[in-house]
Amino acid sequence: MSYLVIRDLSARLKGDGTRLLRGVSLTVAAGEVRGLVGESGAGKSMIGRAVLGILPRAVELTGGEIRLGGTDLLALPQAERRRRVGAACALIPQDPMTALNPVRRIGPQITDPLVDILGWDRARAERRAREVLAETRLPDPDRVMRAYPHELSGGQRQRCLIAAAFVAEPKLIVADEPTTALDVTVQKQILRLIAEMQARHGTALLFVTHDLGVVSKVCQSLTVLYAGRVIEDTTVRAFFRAPAHPYSAALLAATPRYTDPEGSLTPVPEAVLAAVRAEVAAADAGVAGAEAARHG
Amino acid sequence: MAAELTGDGRGGLRRRAGLRLWLAGGWLALMALVAVFAPWLAPKDPLAQDLFLGRLPPFWQEGAEPGYWLGTDSLGRDVLSRLMHGARIALLVALVAGTLTGLIGSALGLLAGYYRGWTDTVISRAIDIWMAFPPVLFSILLVAVIGPGLTAIIVAIVVIDWTRFARVVRAEAMAQGAMDYVTSARAAGRTRAGTLLAEILPNVLPTIVVLLTLEMGIAVIVEAILKFVNLSVSTDAPTWGGMIAEGRTSIHQAWWVLVFPLVALFLMVLSFSQLGEGLKDRFDPVLR
Numbered sequence: 001m002s003y004l005v006i007r008d009l010s011a012r013l014k015g016d017g018t019r020l021l022r023g024v025s026l027t028v029a030a031g032e033v034r035g036l037v038g039e040s041g042a043g044k045s046m047i048g049r050a051v052l053g054i055l056p057r058a059v060e061l062t063g064g065e066i067r068l069g070g071t072d073l074l075a076l077p078q079a080e081r082r083r084r085v086g087a088a089c090a091l092i093p094q095d096p097m098t099a100l101n102p103v104r105r106i107g108p109q110i111t112d113p114l115v116d117i118l119g120w121d122r123a124r125a126e127r128r129a130r131e132v133l134a135e136t137r138l139p140d141p142d143r144v145m146r147a148y149p150h151e152l153s154g155g156q157r158q159r160c161l162i163a164a165a166f167v168a169e170p171k172l173i174v175a176d177e178p179t180t181a182l183d184v185t186v187q188k189q190i191l192r193l194i195a196e197m198q199a200r201h202g203t204a205l206l207f208v209t210h211d212l213g214v215v216s217k218v219c220q221s222l223t224v225l226y227a228g229r230v231i232e233d234t235t236v237r238a239f240f241r242a243p244a245h246p247y248s249a250a251l252l253a254a255t256p257r258y259t260d261p262e263g264s265l266t267p268v269p270e271a272v273l274a275a276v277r278a279e280v281a282a283a284d285a286g287v288a289g290a291e292a293a294r295h296g
Numbered sequence: 297m298a299a300e301l302t303g304d305g306r307g308g309l310r311r312r313a314g315l316r317l318w319l320a321g322g323w324l325a326l327m328a329l330v331a332v333f334a335p336w337l338a339p340k341d342p343l344a345q346d347l348f349l350g351r352l353p354p355f356w357q358e359g360a361e362p363g364y365w366l367g368t369d370s371l372g373r374d375v376l377s378r379l380m381h382g383a384r385i386a387l388l389v390a391l392v393a394g395t396l397t398g399l400i401g402s403a404l405g406l407l408a409g410y411y412r413g414w415t416d417t418v419i420s421r422a423i424d425i426w427m428a429f430p431p432v433l434f435s436i437l438l439v440a441v442i443g444p445g446l447t448a449i450i451v452a453i454v455v456i457d458w459t460r461f462a463r464v465v466r467a468e469a470m471a472q473g474a475m476d477y478v479t480s481a482r483a484a485g486r487t488r489a490g491t492l493l494a495e496i497l498p499n500v501l502p503t504i505v506v507l508l509t510l511e512m513g514i515a516v517i518v519e520a521i522l523k524f525v526n527l528s529v530s531t532d533a534p535t536w537g538g539m540i541a542e543g544r545t546s547i548h549q550a551w552w553v554l555v556f557p558l559v560a561l562f563l564m565v566l567s568f569s570q571l572g573e574g575l576k577d578r579f580d581p582v583l584r
Contacts, residue, residue: 052483057412079487086485099476103498103581109477112494117485148581161480174483 001070002027003204004051004172009064011046011055011228020046020059021228022283028172033198033205035215035236037251038225044208046228048174051206053085069171086117090165092175092194096157096182100149107145110164118168132163135200136193155186159193166197172204179214191218212255216240224248227280247276317574320567327564331383338377339363342534346372351550369539369553370546378534379560385446385535386564389519393453394512400454401461402504408462409469410492419466423459431456432521439522449522453515461507465500472499502579509572513565520561536561 004027011021021043028034036044049055051066053073066073068088073081090113093099100109110133111125120128126145133141136159149157158178165173175194179187195218198205207219215222215236222239224232224247232245243249250268330337340363349372352361360367366375408419435452442448472478473496481491516536523537536557543554 054479054483082482082485082487086483089483091480091483093476093480095476099480101477101481101495101499103501103579104495112481112486113484116490150582164480164484 001029002032003030003069004028004206005065005067006047006051007065007067009047009050009066010062011043011050011059012062014058014060019228019284021050021061022280023064023287024225024228024230025064026223026230026233028204028206030171030204031202032221033195033207033219035219035222036206036208036225037210037212037215037222038231039210041227042225043228044210044225045176047225048091048176048206048208051085051172052089052091052174053081054091083117086113087168088170089172089174090168090170092158092161092165092173092178094177094180096154096161099161100157102149104148105145106147106149106152106160110145110160110167113164113168129163129167132167133160135166135197136160136163138163154182155190158182158186158190162190162194162197166201166203169201170203172206173198174206174208176208177210179211180209194218212252224251226276229280229283231276245276246272314574316570317578320570320574323563323567324571327383327567328387330380331387334380334384338374338380339365340374340377342373342377342381344373348372351546351553353550354552366556367550367552369542370550373534375539375552375556378539379536379556381534382536382539382557383560383564385533386516386519386561389446389449389453390512390515390564390568393450393457393515393518394508396450396454397457397511397515398461398504398508401458402465402500402507404458405462405465406469406492406497406500409466410473410496411488412470416466419462423462426456426459429456435518435522436525449519452522453518457511457514460511461504464503464507468500468503469496472496502576505579506572506576509568509575513568516561516564516568 006027007025009021009024010019012019024043024047026034026036026047036047038044046055046059050061051068051073055061061074065075068084071084073085076084100106107126107129110129111120111122114120114125114128115122129145130141133144138144138156138159144152144156144160152160162178178194179190182190191214194205197203205218207215209215219236221235222233223230224239224245226247232239232243232248234244238244239248240252243252247268250272254266254268346368349361349364349368350370352364352368352372353359354367354375355362355365357367364374364376366379368374369378404419408416434456438452438455439448442451469492478491478495481495482488486494519535520537520540523535524541526541539557540554540561543550543552543557547554
């Protein structure tokens, strides 16, 4: 039984009704790492945000369900939903430079979910925070807890955010491009740390990225998105052996390789893009037709 | 300077901010003491007239009378004693009006900037409408309606100046609300009100403090202006604005009646704004 089940999730912009998600379905089992890849604007971050209930104001969900451990989140009242998601899920955000409150010390920012959501007393929460910080291999957790964000480097801050994500032992973590804003050298360490902590804690992980290299290192399964539609849902092993969809194959071929820097920077061919766009349009027409049939 | 050439280039900045904070804070503390203890500190009765001792010069000039340190006005009232008693009203107006304005304006600004939607629409339109009124005429009108007196002055300042806070705080709250740490707090299960108080308010607080001190300076000036146009506290209570108004008529015979309250007013407003700047640096964890 999968821990997170998303079925037929659709979303659009409130203003002009632009469709952002077109009936997305995917699952993440307990302890599984699922990669979510696609171009900019394909809707990968939108899915993670929908799960956590932090969609931008201008976006509204138009259908589908998000089940967390069997409960349909979208059917719950707001407050109950936030409490449940806050206790069971966490976010590793993209940019460690803006994801920590600049005027608050690190310690309280890590212990916040424990104290405010789970109702722990402060001393116990601080002990726990120190443990998790030590797990992220930050030297001198006590000093880090007292530090302000500006006193730490980008990599150190991302370690703090990872500690904050794991501190309440969530069942599911959404990692929203957690290495994009970091130096290449730090990226590798952070990736290894996330993979290691995920394995140790048995957390389900929804890993949003546009980097297939990262996917091959961290994930077991993979969902490829284009224009808010699932193009391919497969295991990482099968994907890298033989992508089933021509668009995913083109995406894989476009991944830069150090061994052949010139030849590997191939864009997705126009013909493939046209085909995938036609596919999305056909699916839209199908949905519209079905709706018309139902109403007519 | 060699002593400041340390690895951290912010050392010099910090020292200057500290000096400014102490000078401004010290002067305001002294003024507060004078205001509180004016009845015991003032050498003379600020209302006592003595027409034989009219327009006495300050102590260092020819013809000064011992006991009247800063001279007397045309009715023979002691300028120093009147200045000390005037500080009471100036500080009272600054503290009460400034704080009330700050509380109301900041609360509305935070709500509008973070909640957006119809809350923002209502508050922003109110700000737009408010700012279309010419402030001086508006305050004169308000005082005329409520009737002269200290309460009317404070009400006028609050009613007119809350937009000053609301506008700036709204913009700041909006910028902070778009930051990732707010999203993270929401994802971790914080309520909107909780996020506003725990995450956004601490980031907006330095701005509010600076505005607050500026507003206190403005309140002192507004009180003086309203007194100058004779719409303030009843005429026998000594205020700096009143003294300036009276001194203006005898500027050629007795400059001290005009100049001393002007200097007191200037120093107090300057101190308030410098205190704000100094406090802002103190609040900033990067400069601390």
